[in-house]
Amino acid sequence: MDKIYTSYYKSPIGTIELKGNNDGVISLYFIEEDVTSFETPNCLVECVNQLDEYFKGVRKNFSLKLNISGTEFRKKVWNKLQDIPYGETCSYLDIAKAIENEKAVRAVGGANHNNKISIIIPCHRVIGSSGNLTGYGGGLWRKDWLLKHEKKFKDVK
Incomplete structure (x- = not known):
């Protein structure tokens, strides 16, 4: 098995541990x-x-090799999360419909909760059907910051 490396990144909203x-x-x-x-x-x-580049508002899409582990269902959800455009949001129901499993809203929430690669797999772009911000492992204030950050730079070329 390949050795796992750790690094720390100082973002405008706190330290990020990368593995x-x-x-x-x-x-x-x-x-x-x-x-x-x-x-x-x-x-x-x-x-x-x-x-x-992302935090400077220059990068809108990540192009990194990801080493994702999880169930097939979760991988399907995480792949759909990567389709949510920068600066936009969708609901858990939208994701459930996109993976052709409309009744799986709670399971989509569970997959979102278990996303190990935040920001790059943009679980922060998923909000409640009512438009309210719902759970985020990094804290709702960070989710709010990330969404506002993306809105600010969305149309900047």
Whole structure:
């Protein structure tokens, strides 16, 4: 098995812990500790570069190799999340319909909750059917910040 490397990225909304190996990015989580990486492992350099561009409002789509593990259902949901356009939102029901399983709204929520690669697999773009912000592992305030950030840069070329 390939060694897993860890790096820390200082974002405008807190420290992000990145994990990856030669097969791709494994996880991207906000953490509450203030940790610094002195050297970024080669397998995570491009991820750090693309996160920099994202937070500057320049990058709207990520093009990284992802090392995703999960059930087939969850992978299907995570693939659909990547289809949500930058600066836009959709509901859990929209995702359930998109994967042709309209009754799976709760399971879609569960898959969203178990997304290990936040921002890149944009679970922050999924909101409740009422338009309200609902759960986000990094905290609702970060979800709100990310959505406002994307709206601000959505039409900037």
